[in-house]
Structures are given as C-alpha cells and as structure tokens.
Amino acid sequence: MTPRPDALCRHCLLPVGRRGFARTVNGEGCQFCCYGCCIAHQVKSGSGDASEAAWFLVRLGVGSFLSMNIMLFSLLVYAGAFAGADRRVLPTIQLLLWGLATPAVVILGEPFLRETWVQARHGRLTSSALIVLGSLAAYAYSTLAMFQPGGHLYFDTASMVLMLFTLGRYLEAAGRARASRDLAPLLAAESELATVVEGVQEQRRPVREVRAGMLIRVMPGERIPVDGLIVEGRSHTDEAVITGESRQVAKGIGAAVLAGSINLDGPLLIRSSGAGGESRWAQICRSVRDALRQSSRTQRIADRLVGAFVPIVLALAALTLVYWGQRLPLEQAMLTALSVLVVACPCAVGLAAPMAHSLGIGQLARHGCLVRSPGALEALAGTRLIAFDKTGTLTLGRPKLVDVTSDGVGEEEVLARLAGLERHSEHGLAHAIAMAAMVRGLDPIVAEDVQIVPGRGLRGVVHGEAVAAGSAAFMYELGWQLPSALSVRAEEMASSGHSVVFFGWSENASAGRARAALSFDDTPLPEAGATIDALRSLGLRVTLLSGDHAGAAARVAATVGVDEWQAGLLPEAKRAALDRYRSHHGAIAMVGDGLNDGPGLACADVGIAVGSATDLARETADLVLPVDGLWLLPWVVGRARAVRSTILANLAWAFGYNLIALTCAVLGLLQPILAAAVMAGSSLLVVLNSLRLERLPGPSYPSSLQSSAAAQAASELPLREQGQRRELALLKAPS
Amino acid sequence: MTYYALLFLAGFAGSFHCIGMCGGFACGLGADPRGARATSVRHVLYNTGRLATYCFLGTLAGGLGQAICSSLGLRSNQGTPFLSASLDVGQRALAVMAGLLMIIMALSFFGLRGWHRATSSFGGSTLVNSLRSLLRTPGHAAPLAFGVLNGFLPCPLVYAMVAQAASTFDVLSGCLTMAVFGLGTFPAMLAMGGLGRLLAPRWRQSGVRLAGGFILALGLITLSRGVVPMAGGHGLHHLWHIA
Numbered sequence: 001m002t003p004r005p006d007a008l009c010r011h012c013l014l015p016v017g018r019r020g021f022a023r024t025v026n027g028e029g030c031q032f033c034c035y036g037c038c039i040a041h042q043v044k045s046g047s048g049d050a051s052e053a054a055w056f057l058v059r060l061g062v063g064s065f066l067s068m069n070i071m072l073f074s075l076l077v078y079a080g081a082f083a084g085a086d087r088r089v090l091p092t093i094q095l096l097l098w099g100l101a102t103p104a105v106v107i108l109g110e111p112f113l114r115e116t117w118v119q120a121r122h123g124r125l126t127s128s129a130l131i132v133l134g135s136l137a138a139y140a141y142s143t144l145a146m147f148q149p150g151g152h153l154y155f156d157t158a159s160m161v162l163m164l165f166t167l168g169r170y171l172e173a174a175g176r177a178r179a180s181r182d183l184a185p186l187l188a189a190e191s192e193l194a195t196v197v198e199g200v201q202e203q204r205r206p207v208r209e210v211r212a213g214m215l216i217r218v219m220p221g222e223r224i225p226v227d228g229l230i231v232e233g234r235s236h237t238d239e240a241v242i243t244g245e246s247r248q249v250a251k252g253i254g255a256a257v258l259a260g261s262i263n264l265d266g267p268l269l270i271r272s273s274g275a276g277g278e279s280r281w282a283q284i285c286r287s288v289r290d291a292l293r294q295s296s297r298t299q300r301i302a303d304r305l306v307g308a309f310v311p312i313v314l315a316l317a318a319l320t321l322v323y324w325g326q327r328l329p330l331e332q333a334m335l336t337a338l339s340v341l342v343v344a345c346p347c348a349v350g351l352a353a354p355m356a357h358s359l360g361i362g363q364l365a366r367h368g369c370l371v372r373s374p375g376a377l378e379a380l381a382g383t384r385l386i387a388f389d390k391t392g393t394l395t396l397g398r399p400k401l402v403d404v405t406s407d408g409v410g411e412e413e414v415l416a417r418l419a420g421l422e423r424h425s426e427h428g429l430a431h432a433i434a435m436a437a438m439v440r441g442l443d444p445i446v447a448e449d450v451q452i453v454p455g456r457g458l459r460g461v462v463h464g465e466a467v468a469a470g471s472a473a474f475m476y477e478l479g480w481q482l483p484s485a486l487s488v489r490a491e492e493m494a495s496s497g498h499s500v501v502f503f504g505w506s507e508n509a510s511a512g513r514a515r516a517a518l519s520f521d522d523t524p525l526p527e528a529g530a531t532i533d534a535l536r537s538l539g540l541r542v543t544l545l546s547g548d549h550a551g552a553a554a555r556v557a558a559t560v561g562v563d564e565w566q567a568g569l570l571p572e573a574k575r576a577a578l579d580r581y582r583s584h585h586g587a588i589a590m591v592g593d594g595l596n597d598g599p600g601l602a603c604a605d606v607g608i609a610v611g612s613a614t615d616l617a618r619e620t621a622d623l624v625l626p627v628d629g630l631w632l633l634p635w636v637v638g639r640a641r642a643v644r645s646t647i648l649a650n651l652a653w654a655f656g657y658n659l660i661a662l663t664c665a666v667l668g669l670l671q672p673i674l675a676a677a678v679m680a681g682s683s684l685l686v687v688l689n690s691l692r693l694e695r696l697p698g699p700s701y702p703s704s705l706q707s708s709a710a711a712q713a714a715s716e717l718p719l720r721e722q723g724q725r726r727e728l729a730l731l732k733a734p735s
Numbered sequence: 736m737t738y739y740a741l742l743f744l745a746g747f748a749g750s751f752h753c754i755g756m757c758g759g760f761a762c763g764l765g766a767d768p769r770g771a772r773a774t775s776v777r778h779v780l781y782n783t784g785r786l787a788t789y790c791f792l793g794t795l796a797g798g799l800g801q802a803i804c805s806s807l808g809l810r811s812n813q814g815t816p817f818l819s820a821s822l823d824v825g826q827r828a829l830a831v832m833a834g835l836l837m838i839i840m841a842l843s844f845f846g847l848r849g850w851h852r853a854t855s856s857f858g859g860s861t862l863v864n865s866l867r868s869l870l871r872t873p874g875h876a877a878p879l880a881f882g883v884l885n886g887f888l889p890c891p892l893v894y895a896m897v898a899q900a901a902s903t904f905d906v907l908s909g910c911l912t913m914a915v916f917g918l919g920t921f922p923a924m925l926a927m928g929g930l931g932r933l934l935a936p937r938w939r940q941s942g943v944r945l946a947g948g949f950i951l952a953l954g955l956i957t958l959s960r961g962v963v964p965m966a967g968g969h970g971l972h973h974l975w976h977i978a
Contacts, residue, residue: 057880057884058874058876058877058880059878059880060884061784061877061878061880061881061882061883061884062876062879062883064880064883064884065784065787065880065883068787068788068791068883069791070792071791071794071795072787072790072791072794072910075794075795075910076794076906076907076910077800077907077908079798079801080904080909083770155768176800265789409761420927
C-alpha cells in the first residue's frame with residue numbers, strides 16, 4: 001500500500017508527504033506521516049483485543065529489553081567490572097551481547113530499514129538512511145571485532161541509537177497530536193458516520209451518503225452530522241465548531257440544527273435539509289484539509305534544504321572517516337564518522353513549520369476563524385497595511401434611523417403610520433423603520449392597498465386616506481407638496497451621506513403633502529473603533545476603501561478613527577488602489593464582508609472576510625472570520641505573528657542545533673549514543689517550542705465595549721435573529 | 736551485605752505497595768490456558784522484564800553518579816558503598832540530593848498524598864491505558880514486553896531506589912542496588928498471580944508503611960553520608976546497626 005502524498009496523517013493531521021506509509025490498525029486502513037505517528041496512534045488506539053497496537057508494543061518492549069540488557073552489560077564492561085580476575089568471562093559476555101544485539105537490531109531497525117528501502121527505490125535518500133547506515137555499521141563492525149582478541153564491541157551503540165530514535169519519534173508524534181487537537185473536530189466531517197433511520201431500521205452510514213430529507217438519529221454527546229430540522233426530541237446544542245462561540249443553545253421540535261454542533265443532553269431525530277457533503281461543516285473540513293495539505297513557502301525551502309542535507313552528510317561522514325582513520329585507530333575513526341551520521345539526521349527541520357502551522361490554524365479555528373490557505377498566517381504576520389471595506393465590514397451593513405424631521409405632526413404618528421406601510425416592503429430601510437417603531441413601543445397602523453413603485457417608494461391607504469413614502473421625486477410625481485423646511489433638512493442630511501425618505505399623507509380627501517423627512521445611516525460597528533486602535537498599536541497602517549460616496553465614507557472613517565480613506569471606488573479601482581499600496585508598503589491585507597468585494601480580497605496578499613455566508617468553495621478570502629468577528633482581527637494578527645516567529649525560532653533551533661552538534665561530531669567530541677540522544681532532544685525541543693503557542697492567551701472582547709455591547713444586544717435582538725435566520729437559509733441552500 | 740539485605744527488605748515490603756498498581760497488572764496477566772507451567776513462565780517473564788528495566792535504570796543512575804564524580808576529577812570508590820572511608824565534595828552533594836529525594840518519597844508512603852500524586856501522575860495514565868492491551872495478547876513475548884514497560888511506570892518506590900543507586904557512584908553497585916530491590920519485589924509479585932486478592936487491605940497498608948520506613952532509613956543514611964562531617968565508616972556503621 002502506498003499512500004497518496006496529499007493525504008493527512010491519521011495521527012497528527014499533518015500532510016503524509018513522501019515519507020508516509022500505510023498500515024492497518026484495528027482492521028482499518030490508516031495513513032501515517034512517519035514511523036513515530038504510527039507508534040503513537042497504535043499506542044493510543046490500542047484498546048481492541050489482540051490489536052496490531054499490542055503487537056507493536058510487544059516489539060517495542062522486547063526491543064527495549066534487549067537493548068537495555070546490552071547497555072547494562074556494556075556499561076559494566078566499560079566500567080571495568082570484568083577486569084582482573086573475571087577477565088576470562090569476557091568472551092562469553094561478548095557472545096551474550098551479540099546474541100542480544102542481533103534480534104534487537106532486527107526488531108528496532110526494521111521500520112527504519114523499510115523506510116530507507118522504499119525511498120531508495122524512488123531514488124531518494126532520507127534521514128532514515130543515515131540511522132540505518134550508522135547502526136548497521138556499528139553492528140557489523142562489532143560482529144567482526146568479536147573474532148579479534150581485545151577488540152571493542154559497539155553493540156550498545158547499534159541498539160541504543162535505534163532505541164533512542166524510536167523513542168524520539170514517538171515523543172515527537174505524541175507532541176504533534178497534541179498540536180492538532182483543535183483541528184480534530186473540524187476534520188471529523190469526512191470520517192463521521194450518521195445513524196440513518198429508515199422505517200424501523202437504523203443504519204450507520206458515512207455522512208457523504210446522506211441526502212436531503214433523510215431522518216437521522218443523534219444521541220446525546222454525539223456530533224450532529226448534517227444540517228437539518230428537529231423532528232422529534234429536545235436538547236441543547238453547542239455550535240462552537242461552526243460559530244466559534246461555545247455556548248448552549250436550546251433546541252426543540254422544528255428548530256434548525258447545524259452540522260458539526262454537539263448534541264448535549266437529549267436524543268434527537270433530525271430531518272436532513274441538504275446532502276451530507278454540502279453542509280458548512282463539510283465545507284470547512286475540506287477547506288482546512290486543503291490548507292493543511294499544501295506546504296507554505298518557508299516549509300518548502302526547509303524541505304529542499306533537508307533534501308540536500310542527507311547526501312552532504314554522507315559525504316561528510318566519509319571524509320571524517322578518512323581523516324581520522326589516518327590519525328586514530330580505525331574503530332575510533334569509525335565511531336566519529338558514526339556520530340556524524342547520527343547527529344546530522346535533520347528530523348527537526350522538517351517539523352519546524354508544519355507543527356506551528358497546524359497549531360495556529362487549530363487555535364484560530366477554535367474561535368471560529370478559518371484559515372484557507374497555508375501561507376495566509378505567514379503573509380499576515382508580514383503585513384504592514386490593512387485596507388478595510390466599509391459597508392458590512394466596519395459598519396453594520398444595515399441602515400438605522402438617525403433623524404426624523406416632521407412638519408406639523410408628531411414623530412410618533414409618523415413612525416406608526418410609516419411602519420404600517422413599510423411592513424409590505426422588503427427594502428433594507430423598512431427593517432430600520434420597523435425597528436425604530438418597535439423600540440419606541442408603537443403599534444404600526446395597518447395600511448391597505450399597498451403598491452410598491454420600484455426605485456421610487458411605496459403608497460397605500462390608511463383609514464381611507466392615501467399615504468406614500470419615498471424620494472423627493474416620488475412626492476413630485478404624486479403632485480404632493482414638499483415643505484421647504486423638510487427639503488432643506490433633507491439636502492443637508494443627504495450631503496453628509498445619509499439616505500433620506502419623505503413620508504406624507506392626505507387629510508380630509510385633500511391632496512397629500514410630505515409631512516416628514518427621515519434620515520437613515522449605516523452605523524459603524526461598536527467594536528470598529530477599538531479594533532482599528534488595536535491594529536494601529538500593532539504597528540499596522542489602516543486605510544478605508546469604499547465604493548460608497550465620499551460623504552458616507554468620510555463620516556465612517558472619522559467615527560472609527562481611520563485617517564486615510566478613498567471613496568467611490570468601483571471594484572477595478574479598488575484593485576488598482578491595492579496595487580498602489582502594495583508598491584509602497586509591501587504585503588497588504590484586505591478586509592471585506594466577502595459578498596461584494598471578492599475581487600479585492602483575491603487581489604490582496606491576505607484576503608480576510610468577516611462573517612462570510614457565501615459558499616466556502618467559492619470564497620476568495622484566505623482567512624474567514626466568524627459573523628460579528630471583526631474584533632478578533634488584532635488577536636488573529638498577533639497569533640499569525642506568533643506562529644511566524646515560532647517557525648523561525650524552530651528553524652534556527654533545528655539548524656543551529658544540527659550544525660553545532662555536527663561540528664562536535666566531526667571533531668570527535670560526541671559519542672554516537674549521546675549523538676542519538678541529542679537528536680531526539682532536538683526534535684523534542686522543536687515540539688515543545690511549538691507547543692508554547694498553546695499557552696498564548698485567547699482573544700478578549702474589548703472591555704470598553706462590553707457594557708455597551710450588552711445594551712446593544714438587548715435592543716437589537718430581533719434583528720440579530722433575523723440575520724442569523726438569513727445565514728441559516730444561506731447555509732442550507734446548496735449553491 | 737547488610738546494605739543489600741536492607742534493599743531486599745525494602746523491595747519486599749515495598750511490593751505490598753506495588754500490589755496497588757502493578758499487582759493489578761499481575762492479576763490481569765492471569766492464568767495461561769495451557770496450564771500451570773505456562774502460567775508460571777508467563778509471570779516469571781513479566782517479572783524478568785521488570786527486573787531488566789530496574790537494573791538498567793540502576794546501571795544508568797550508578798553510571799551517571801560515577802561519571803559526575805570522575806568528571807569532577809575525583810576518583811570513584813569502587814566496591815561496596817558505605818564502607819568506603821572517605822567521601823569527596825561531589826559525592827557528598829550527590830548523596831545529599833539522593834537522600835533528600837528518598838526522604839520525600841518515603842514521606843509520601845506515610846500519607847503525604849500531594850507528593851504521591853505528583854510523582855505517580857506524571858505521564859502515567861497514557862502508558863497504563865496503552866499497556867492494558869498487552870495483557871490479553873497471547874504468546875511469551877507479550878508478558879516480557881509488558882514487564883519491561885511496566886518497569887518504566889512512574890512509582891515513588893522505584894524513584895527512591897534509583898536515587899539510591901545514583902548515590903553509589905558506581906555502575907556495578909547501581910545495577911546491584913536495583914537488582915536486589917527488584918528481586919525483593921519478586922515474591923509478592925509472583926504470588927499476586929494467585930493469592931493477591933486474599934491479602935487483607937490492612938496487611939497491605941502496614942506493608943506500605945514498612946516500606947516507607949525502610950526507604951526513610953536508607954534516605955537518612957544516604958543524607959548523613961553527605962552531611963555528617965568526616966563521615967567515615969565509623970559513624971555510618973553506627974547508624975547501620977540502628978537501621
């Protein structure tokens with residue numbers, strides 16, 4: 001079995017790569033990126049009877065038994081325990097050592113030998129080749145030396161090198177699995193099984209086989225495998241995987257549930273609303289898998305270096321052997337060369353970037369931020385300038401009533417009548433009016449015979465009298481009078497970027513006239529200002545690129561504290577502006593809502609979409625923040641920088657460690673066993689250094705906003721619910 | 736010889752402590768369906784594996800002690816520990832450290848649970864879980880492998896003994912220290928296959944206390960080697976007889 005190189009390791013979720021191999025564990029075909037992951041996975045999953053895992057542990061245990069005994073006797077021999085009178089037992093001890101070492105080398109060395117062989121057939125040399133060559137040379141030399149009186153034996157070197165590398169790989173794999181802990185629920189979508197109910201029968205089937213309309217049973221504690229509606233049962237669910245917000249949501253019959261959320265406390269029967277492979281969860285899963293599968297630029301460079309390393313080390317070992325062979329006894333020269341082989345095994349370099357990456361991606365994912373391209377984090381860390389789109393990104397994207405100017409009537413009357421009329425409209429302003437009426441506790445006055453005049457406004461009848469709302473032009477068309485006080489105010493508001501609606505009615509069958517001018521504004525998000533401040537304190541330049549007219553852009557820019565802005569930009573112009581910025585500031589990021597500014601997001605070095613509800617497969621952003629997740633942006637930037645500095649530190653460590661150790665080895669200052677321990681230590685260092693990322697703090701909502709946000713949430717609850725319902729509808733529609 | 740006898744006794748008494756964790760394993764290893772002979776082979780192999788690990792740890796610890804002393808330019812004292820006349824500074828420092836470690840471990844046997852938990856929870860649970868699968872695997876290799884890995888399970892008793900082995904500053908003595916201790920645990924652990932369940936918990940408790948006492952004594956002696964000025968064989972012999 002040869003695995004696909006683009007598959008992910010079953011254990012640590014890193015790409016399998018060319019070193020990967022396949023094994024059957026508990027009757028299931030698994031792919032692993034390295035020998036260590038194979039061990040660690042089997043140790044972890046070794047609960048089955050007579051599983052391969054058990055056999056594997058048996059091998060490991062017997063291998064340790066043999067090599068520990070070899071080490072023990074060898075140490076005793078070195079320490080001179082058999083000197084003097086006990087000298088005559090030495091040949092027997094040597095024979096015993098050989099008897100122990102032969103099976104030990106076979107048992108412990110087989111996986112390394114197999115890897116070397118498989119790779120060699122493809123014409124590649126890997127670090128395993130170094131280990132195999134080193135330990136076999138020590139073994140062969142010692143076997144020959146047994147026939148020479150007084151010859152030194154290095155069976156302990158042969159077996160301990162193999163033992164230490166096995167141990168090192170195991171520890172490394174255990175650490176990597178920990179790094180991918182946050183990713184596991186995201187990647188589960190592809191391997192998840194759903195309990196499909198057909199009549200009285202229940203069947204476990206892969207999620208991708210689930211079609212719309214099927215009934216699925218979900219027990220408490222299980223993950224809900226598909227989007228759907230609850231048909232039976234009630235429970236709480238946790239939608240953290242999808243929304244990034246871990247909280248319990250009560251669900252009853254008829255409620256919509258999201259694939260990927262966890263059913264917390266009651267059995268549920270769900271009718272699937274779409275194919276299993278189409279849920280947002282499945283899309284997230286595919287997208288994360290793609291991001292993990294490709295290697296970033298840094299990693300590609302590191303891999304290329306490692307590829308070149310192995311032949312160089314072989315040559316270096318040969319040179320060392322020749323050099324020291326002329327000055328020292330052969331066996332010492334050989335030991336030195338052996339140390340060179342063992343110490344130059346560049347395992348840690350290959351680990352430097354992927355582990356920090358998957359940790360970073362996993363942590364962002366836990367807070368609902370989705371990384372879609374492998375280089376996104378590194379690119380974001382190097383970004384000096386962030387450009388924002390306005391509508392829906394820095395603003396709510398929903399207009400809000402900010403001003404009512406009335407002429408001879410009360411504001412409340414205006415709103416009550418207008419709300420009744422606008423009930424029949426789907427226009428964005430209609431929601432704003434309904435909200436305003438609701439906040440003031442007004443009952444809408446029912447309107448009849450409502451007609452919508454596209455692009456103008458709408459008209460209807462209230463208590464037998466005509467009412468109309470719309471633009472100034474609409475009022476003129478109706479032949480209604482427009483009081484000058486209203487039109488002056490309206491011009492003022494329009495010039496500062498507000499949308500204005502006139503509203504009027506007729507009285508006592510006379511011709512109607514406009515009685516109020518209402519101004520609407522797209523309000524900036526409450527967290528926008530704090531976010532921009534935080535970004536600026538991270539040393540980033542912030543700019544606003546808006547397609548809206550200058551007045552609106554200027555006001556929003558002033559409110560949120562952006563000094564630089566450009567307005568009235570068509571998508572093409574936005575792109576040109578980004579290119580201009582790029583030539584001045586290097587890498588740039590663009591933040592948008594993912595709906596209107598796809599081209600801009602695609603053109604920036606890092607495209608960031610906030611609360612994107614579009615189909616992920618068509619999403620052009622490299623990074624997708626959750627709905628209402630703008631405030632996470634500074635944290636994401638900080639995290640990206642941490643990931644990049646961890647990768648650089650890892651590379652510095654790994655290369656530095658290797659080079660120093662290599663120098664020591666070439667100079668003959670390092671024993672082979674110590675060299676093997678040093679190498680295992682280097683992998684471990686890289687793993688531990690990467691795991692430090694885990695300890696960085698999570699995002700915290702700007703404290704200055706917490707109290708105002710609570711008030712806002714209370715007043716805006718209905719709207720938010722509407723918004724969420726709209727998102728659900730989008731999620732469910734397979735596009 | 737008194738020294739090794741004390742170690743053996745510590746191992747023997749300590750194996751009542753082992754019954755808690757490792758004894759469970761020994762019971763789990765159970766009987767071989769092929770008869771009593773195969774069963775005893777199974778248990779001997781398991782204990783041999785354990786002994787091998789202990790010896791290895793002892794050798795390493797002893798070697799480490801020896802290496803530290805000789806790298807400080809000091810000649811190590813070969814032969815029986817304790818009875819050597821003089822100790823140098825490096826050995827003294829090591830002896831103090833080892834002694835303190837042993838005393839701390841011993842106190843954990845007398846009910847200082849915090850320490851006990853700190854020493855036994857470290858990385859143990861994963862290993863224990865994965866080891867369970869070995870218990871049911873047929874063949875002779877499995878119990879041996881099981882014993883070897885079992886030997887690495889975190890255990891305050893073993894830690895204390897390893898500290899003792901390190902303070903001998905000698906490879907052979909380190910190995911022997913752990914070997915004798917391991918042999919001391921043999922009788923109880925071998926018996927566990929059969930009569931483990933019959934032993935009253937009260938007995939076990941007093942066994943654990945006894946083991947704690949032995950380790951405390953060993954720890955105090957080791958500590959005194961480092962602390963007591965001019966610690967020749969004289970003062971030690973004195974302590975020896977008290978122990």
